[in-house]
Amino acid sequence: MNAPVKVQDRFHEVQLESKDYREDLSSFWCPGCGHSGVLTSFLRTLAEIGIKPENLMSISGIGCSSRLPYFVKSYKMHTLHGRAGPVATGAQLARPDLAVVVTGGDGDGFSIGGGHMPHMARKNVNMTYILMDNHVYGLTKGQTSPTSHRVMKGSVTPFGAVEEPLDPIMYMLTYGATFVGQAFAGNVKLASQLIKEGMEHKGFSFINLLSHCPTYNEINTAKVFKADCEKLDVGHDVTDVNVAMQVVQNAKAEGRIPTGLFYRVERPTLDERMAELVTKVGGHKEYDLRKVIDLARP
Amino acid sequence: MKKNDLIIRVGGEGGEGVISVGDFITQACARAGLDVYTFKTFPAEIKGGYAMYQLRASTEPVYNQGDIFDVLCVFNGEAYENNKARLKPGHALVYDCPGDFTPDIPEGVHAYPIPMTQTAKELNNVRAKNMVAMGALSVLFNIPEASLREVLTSKFARKGDAVVQGNLTAFERGQELARALNKTDPWAIGTPKADPNRDVVVMSGNNAIGLGALIAGVEFFSAYPITPATEVAIYVAKHLPKRGGTLIQAEDEIASISQVLGASYAGKKAMTSTSGPGLALMGEMIGMAFMSETPCVIVDVQRGGPSTGLPTKHEQSDLFIAVHGGHGDCGRIVLSVENVQDCVALTVTAFNLAEKYQCPVILMSDGSLAFSTQSIPYPDPASFTIVNRERWDGNGEYNRYKLTDSGISPMVDPGTPGGMHIATGLEHSPKGTPSYAGENHEIMQAKRFNKLKAVVNDVPLTEVDGEGDADIGIITWGGTIGVVREAIQRLRAEGYKVKGFYPKLLHPLPVEQFEDFGKGCKRILLPEVNYLGQLAHFVRAETTLRPESYTICGGLPFTPEMIVKRVKEMLA
Numbered sequence: 001m002n003a004p005v006k007v008q009d010r011f012h013e014v015q016l017e018s019k020d021y022r023e024d025l026s027s028f029w030c031p032g033c034g035h036s037g038v039l040t041s042f043l044r045t046l047a048e049i050g051i052k053p054e055n056l057m058s059i060s061g062i063g064c065s066s067r068l069p070y071f072v073k074s075y076k077m078h079t080l081h082g083r084a085g086p087v088a089t090g091a092q093l094a095r096p097d098l099a100v101v102v103t104g105g106d107g108d109g110f111s112i113g114g115g116h117m118p119h120m121a122r123k124n125v126n127m128t129y130i131l132m133d134n135h136v137y138g139l140t141k142g143q144t145s146p147t148s149h150r151v152m153k154g155s156v157t158p159f160g161a162v163e164e165p166l167d168p169i170m171y172m173l174t175y176g177a178t179f180v181g182q183a184f185a186g187n188v189k190l191a192s193q194l195i196k197e198g199m200e201h202k203g204f205s206f207i208n209l210l211s212h213c214p215t216y217n218e219i220n221t222a223k224v225f226k227a228d229c230e231k232l233d234v235g236h237d238v239t240d241v242n243v244a245m246q247v248v249q250n251a252k253a254e255g256r257i258p259t260g261l262f263y264r265v266e267r268p269t270l271d272e273r274m275a276e277l278v279t280k281v282g283g284h285k286e287y288d289l290r291k292v293i294d295l296a297r298p
Numbered sequence: 299m300k301k302n303d304l305i306i307r308v309g310g311e312g313g314e315g316v317i318s319v320g321d322f323i324t325q326a327c328a329r330a331g332l333d334v335y336t337f338k339t340f341p342a343e344i345k346g347g348y349a350m351y352q353l354r355a356s357t358e359p360v361y362n363q364g365d366i367f368d369v370l371c372v373f374n375g376e377a378y379e380n381n382k383a384r385l386k387p388g389h390a391l392v393y394d395c396p397g398d399f400t401p402d403i404p405e406g407v408h409a410y411p412i413p414m415t416q417t418a419k420e421l422n423n424v425r426a427k428n429m430v431a432m433g434a435l436s437v438l439f440n441i442p443e444a445s446l447r448e449v450l451t452s453k454f455a456r457k458g459d460a461v462v463q464g465n466l467t468a469f470e471r472g473q474e475l476a477r478a479l480n481k482t483d484p485w486a487i488g489t490p491k492a493d494p495n496r497d498v499v500v501m502s503g504n505n506a507i508g509l510g511a512l513i514a515g516v517e518f519f520s521a522y523p524i525t526p527a528t529e530v531a532i533y534v535a536k537h538l539p540k541r542g543g544t545l546i547q548a549e550d551e552i553a554s555i556s557q558v559l560g561a562s563y564a565g566k567k568a569m570t571s572t573s574g575p576g577l578a579l580m581g582e583m584i585g586m587a588f589m590s591e592t593p594c595v596i597v598d599v600q601r602g603g604p605s606t607g608l609p610t611k612h613e614q615s616d617l618f619i620a621v622h623g624g625h626g627d628c629g630r631i632v633l634s635v636e637n638v639q640d641c642v643a644l645t646v647t648a649f650n651l652a653e654k655y656q657c658p659v660i661l662m663s664d665g666s667l668a669f670s671t672q673s674i675p676y677p678d679p680a681s682f683t684i685v686n687r688e689r690w691d692g693n694g695e696y697n698r699y700k701l702t703d704s705g706i707s708p709m710v711d712p713g714t715p716g717g718m719h720i721a722t723g724l725e726h727s728p729k730g731t732p733s734y735a736g737e738n739h740e741i742m743q744a745k746r747f748n749k750l751k752a753v754v755n756d757v758p759l760t761e762v763d764g765e766g767d768a769d770i771g772i773i774t775w776g777g778t779i780g781v782v783r784e785a786i787q788r789l790r791a792e793g794y795k796v797k798g799f800y801p802k803l804l805h806p807l808p809v810e811q812f813e814d815f816g817k818g819c820k821r822i823l824l825p826e827v828n829y830l831g832q833l834a835h836f837v838r839a840e841t842t843l844r845p846e847s848y849t850i851c852g853g854l855p856f857t858p859e860m861i862v863k864r865v866k867e868m869l870a
Contacts, residue, residue: 025731054715057564069720070732075712077563078722079556080586086553090560090568091712093544094518098564098712119549274544283542289512289679292537296499296509298328298449298673 004275005097007126008202012050018043021053021073028067034185034211034222035065038103038132041191041209042072048196056099059088061113063105064139065132065211082113085120085129089270092127096271099199100127106147107137110166114146121175121204126269128198128205131168132185134213135220142216149219167252172206173245173263179205180244180263184229185212186222190259197261203269210257225257232260239265302488303356304439305364308431309381310373312340312349315428318453319371320351321671322432323441325449327355328500328673330442331490335780336671337363337855340610348376357488361637361780363670365859368485369439371431373414375399390483392434394427408483410438410476417471426468433472438479440486497676503667506638506674507597508533510645511569512541513679515686516595518561518568519545520554522576525609526668527599530571551576555583558594563721565711567649569595574603574616577660581624584658588628588746590721591699591707593652593659593687597645600664602853611853612666614776615828620660621805621836627743629750631655632805633757634662636779638672643682644802650685651756655749656706662804664827666855667777690717699728699742705749750806760811763798764790770865771819773799773812773845775833778825778856785861796865804833807840816843821868823848825856 021043029035046056056074060066062081069076075098079087084102092100109117109131120129136154137143144154144161147168152161172180179201181194191209198205210229212222230251237243244263251258268276277283306323310316320336328334337352354364370385371392372378378393378401385391387406395411403409412434418427429450436443450469454462501509507530511519519538521531535545544561548554554570561568572580577598587594600616602608620632631651633644645661652659690696690710698719700707707728710717724732725739733739763786774782779800789796799815801808816822824834824845831847838844848864850856 052715054713054718057712059560073718075563075718076720077560077590078720078724079559080582080723083552083556083583086548086556087560087563089546089553090518090520090557090562091564092560093546093557094561094564094566094568095712115549116553119553270546274546277539278542281539283540285542287540287542289541292512292540293499293509293677293679296501296505297676298325298445298498298500 006202007055007097007099008200010051010055010097011200014050014052016047016050018047021046023071023073025070028070029064030215032214033064034134034213035068035132037185037188038065038130038191038209038211039068039071041185041188041195042068042130044188044192045195045199048192049199051099056101057088057091057095059091059100059102060084061104061108062139063108063137065103065105066108068103068132082108082111082116084108085113085116088127089120089123089125092125093271093274096126101199102127102129103132105145106131106133106135106168107145110146110168110171117171118175121172121177121206123270124176124178124203124267126203126271128195128207130195131206131208132211133168133208134211134217135165136213136217138213138216152217152219168208169248169262170245173241173248177206177263178203178265178267181261182208182210183259184225185209186226187229190231194261201264203267228255228257229259230256232258232262238263302358303354303360304369304485304487305352305354305367306369306371306435306439307350307352307367307381308371309348309350309377311376312347314373315425316349316351316373319428319432320353322446322449322453323435324353324671325500326442326445327487328498329445329449331493331496332356332487333358333360334500334671334673335360335363337666338669348380350377350380355487357490361783362858363855365857371435373427373431388483390438390485392431392438410434410479412472412475417475418468421464421468421471423464423468426465429465429468430472430475433469434476437473437476438481442487498673499676500671500673501638502529502669502671503635503638503641503663504529504599504669505533506641507571507645507661507663508537509677510642511595511649512537513642513677513682514646514649515567515684516569516649517543517566518558519543519570520548520557521570521572522548522551522554524573524576526601526665527571527573527597529668530597530599551579552583555580555594555596559583559587559592562592562594563712567653569597569649571597571599573599573601574619575606577616577619577623581619584630585624585626585628586723587658588630589723591656591746592721593656595648595652595659595661597661597663599668600662602851608853610665612664612855613828613851613853614664614778614826615832615851616662617804617832617836620662629747630658630660630805631750631753632660632662634776634802634804635667636777636800636802637667638670639674640802641667642674642677646682646684647757650683651753653685653687654706654756655753656687656709657750662776664777690714692716697728698730699726699745701728701741701745704752705745753806754803754808757803760802760808761800762815763800764796766818767795768797768819769795769821769869771797771799771815771822772861773801773815773822773824773833773837774826775801775804778827781856781858782825782861784858785865788858788862789865794865794869807836809841812837812841812843816841821846823865823868825849825861825864827851827855
C-alpha cells in the first residue's frame with residue numbers, strides 16, 4: 001500500500017506571488033488594524049511554501065479576525081462562533097492531503113471556543129491555528145476578552161475588567177500542542193516565518209499573533225506591542241516543554257512579551273493514528289459488509 | 299388464550315447473567331425459525347441493581363414487547379418484589395429456591411421452585427446459576443433445545459472447552475430438575491413453521507443504525523458518549539475502520555456535529571449519534587448545516603427529558619426539538635423508525651436524503667428500541683439504493699449556491715481546481731459572498747426551503763393499516779407503531795372498525811397523506827409517549843385533522859392492551 005499523501009508533501013507545487021493568493025474583495029477591517037498585518041504575513045507564507053490554492057482549506061469562526069478566509073484564495077469555511085477548531089478537525093481528518101489553517105480571535109478561540117482548544121492540541125491534529133489576539137471583542141464593539149488586561153475598560157466593564165487574563169502560550173504548552181510560537185502582527189518577517197514553520201510542522205501548530213485593535217483597545221496599541229515584544233533567544237531547547245515554559249514565564253516576569261518559537265516536537269498526528277488503525281485491520285473501501293452482517297446471524 | 303406466542307421475563311441482580319439467559323434464548327428461538335422481540339431494562343448502577351430481560355417469541359410476526367409476561371423467572375427477592383404486582387392467575391413463576399426470599403405466591407399462579415444457586419454451588423460453578431435456570435426454562439416451556447445448545451456452545455467457545463462443558467452441565471442439571479416437576483401451566487413456545495428461505499439476523503436498534511450507516515457508505519463518524527445512544531458509536535467504531543473510515547470521539551456534542559460538518563464539506567459522508575441533551579447542544583450547528591447546505595446525518599436515540607431527565611427510560615419527546623431546534627427559520631428532514639428493520643433501512647434513507655438535498659437529516663429512535671433485539675430479514679447491502687451528492691462537472695464558472703429549478707446546487711470537493719468557494723453561515727449570494735440584502739435573503743431562503751418540498755417523493759408512502767371507513771383511525775409514530783399494529787389486529791378480530799396510519803417522515807410532514815387518511819375516519823386517536831402530545835401538535839397545526847391525544851410518560855412504552863382499552867372507551 002502506498003503511504004498516504006501528507007499535505008507537507010504537496011508544498012512547492014506552484015510558484016505564485018503573495019498577491020496571487022489574495023481574493024478580489026476589499027478589506028473588512030478598520031484602517032490601521034493589526035489583522036491586515038496577519039493577512040499580509042499569511043499570504044506571504046503561502047507564496048513561500050508554494051501551495052496550490054485549491055489544496056488549502058482556510059477555516060474560521062466568528063469575529064473580526066474570522067473574516068480573514070474571505071480574502072484568501074482557497075477552499076474555506078466561515079463557521080460559528082468558537083467552532084472553527086472542531087470543524088477544521090473534521091475537515092482535516094477527511095482530507096489529510098490538504099492544508100488546513102484556522103484563523104480566529106481571542107474571544108472566539110479562548111472564550112466561547114475554549115473547550116475545544118485542549119483537544120486539538122492533545123490530539124495533535126495536523127493543522128495550523130493562528131490566533132489573532134487583540135485582547136478585545138471588536139465586532140461587538142469593545143468588550144473585554146479572556147486575554148484583556150485586568151484594568152481594561154470595556155463597554156460591559158465601564159469600571160475596568162475584574163478578571164485576570166489567560167495566557168494562550170502557557171495554555172497551549174500545557175495541553176500538548178507540538179508547535180507553539182508568538183509574534184507581534186506588525187512584525188511581518190517573524191510572523192510569516194512562524195506561520196511557514198507552523199505549516200511545515202507535521203502536527204498541531206499554534207501561533208499567537210498579537211494584533212492591535214486601533215478602534216477598541218487603547219491599552220495594547222501597536223506602539224505598546226512593538227515596544228514590549230522581545231524576540232526570544234533562539235538558544236533555548238525548543239524540544240523541552242519545561243524549558244519553554246520557564247523562558248516564557250521569565251520574560252513575563254520582567255514585563256516583556258516573549259516572541260519567537262518556544263516549542264516544537266514531533267509526535268504522530270491524529271490522522272496518522274487513524275490511518276494506522278485502518279492498516280491494522282486491513283481496512284479498505286471495498287471490504288465486504290456481508291462479513292459484518294453475518295456476525296448477527298443467530 | 300394466546301397460541302404460539304410466548305413472553306418470558308427474566309429478572310435478577312445485574313451481573314448474575316440475566317442478560318445472557320435472555321440473549322441465549324432469543325438467539326436460539328431466532329435460529330429455530332421463530333420471530334423474536336426483546337425488551338430490557340438496565341440498572342442505573344454501574345454494578346448490581348435490578349436487571350430485567352423480557353423476550354417474546356412467536357411463530358407469527360411480532361411487532362412489540364407485548365402486554366405482560368406469561369412466564370416470570372426470578373433469580374432473587376428483589377426481582378420478585380419488582381414484578382409480583384404483575385403476577386396474575388395463570389402466569390407461570392420460576393424462582394430460585396432455596397434462595398434469598400420466600401415468595402408469597404398469589405392464587406392461581408403456577409409456581410416452579412428451582413434450586414438455581416444451590417445447584418450451581420454443588421457443581422462448583424456459582425457463575426452458572428443462570429444456566430441452571432435456562433435449562434429449567436427450556437424444559438418447562440419447550441424452548442428449542444438443539445438451538446439452545448448450539449448457541450451456548452458457540453458463545454462460550456472462545457473461553458475454552460472447560461467453560462463450555464461447565465455451562466452445559468449446569469444447563470442439563472436445570473433440565474433434570476424441571477423434568478422432576480409436575481407442569482401445570484399451559485405455556486409453551488410454538489413450533490416454528492419450516493421455511494427453507496428464511497434468512498434472518500438478530501440485532502439491537504442501535505447496532506442496526508450503525509449497520510445502516512455502513513451500508514449507506516458512512517466515511518466519517520464523530521460522537522460523544524451519551525445514554526442510550528452510545529452503542530451506535532460502539533458498533534460503528536468496531537467496523538468502520540474495515541471500510542477505511544474514521545470514527546472519532548469528540549470533546550462534546552457541539553464538537554461532534556462541527557467535525558461532521560467539516561468532514562462533509564471536505565467531501566465525506568458524515569454522521570453523529572446522540573440523545574436529547576446532545577441534540578439540544580447541536581442546534582446552532584444544525585442551522586449552519588441548513589444555511590451552508592452541508593449534508594449531515596444526526597441520530598437521536600430519545601430518552602426521558604427534559605434536562606438530564608430519565609436517561610435510561612423510554613420516551614418520544616424530542617420531536618419538537620428535532621423539527622424546530624435551532625434559531626431562525628431553519629429547515630431539515632426528520633425521519634423516525636418503528637423497529638430494528640427500520641433502523642437499518644431508514645438510516646440508509648437518511649444518508650440518501652442528506653446527500654441529495656444537502657441538508658441536515660435527523661433520524662429518531664428511542665431508548666427501548668436502542669436495546670431491543672429483533673429478528674429481521676437479512677439486510678443484503680446490494681439490495682439498497684445508495685445516493686451520492688451531485689458534484690460539479692467542472693465546466694464554466696462555479697457558483698456554490700447556484701439557483702436551480704430543484705433548488706439543489708452541485709457541490710465540489712476541496713482540492714478541485716476552479717471550485718474554490720466559501721461555505722458560510724452568513725446569508726450569501728448564489729456565489730457564496732456574504733449578502734445582507736433583504737431581497738437576496740428572500741430568494742435564498744426560498745431556494746433552501748423549496749428543495750425540501752420534493753422530499754416526500756423520495757420516501758415511501760405512509761403506510762395505512764386497513765381499508766375502508768373506520769370509526770377510529772389511529773395515527774402514531776416511532777416504536778408505538780408496533781404496539782398499535784397489534785392493538786388494531788385485536789380490535790378488528792372483535793369486530794371494531796379501526797385503521798392505522800404510520801408516518802416515518804415527520805418533517806416535512808406529508809400533509810396530503812394525512813388528509814387522505816383522515817377522510818375515512820370518524821375520529822382520530824394519536825397515542826405517543828410524551829407529555830405534550832408533540833406529533834398531535836404538528837398534525838393540528840399543519841392539517842385539518844383534529845386528533846385526540848393519548849399521552850403517557852411513565853418511562854415505559856405503551857402496551858397493545860392500553861390502546862385496545864382506550865379505543866373501546868371512545869366507542870362505548
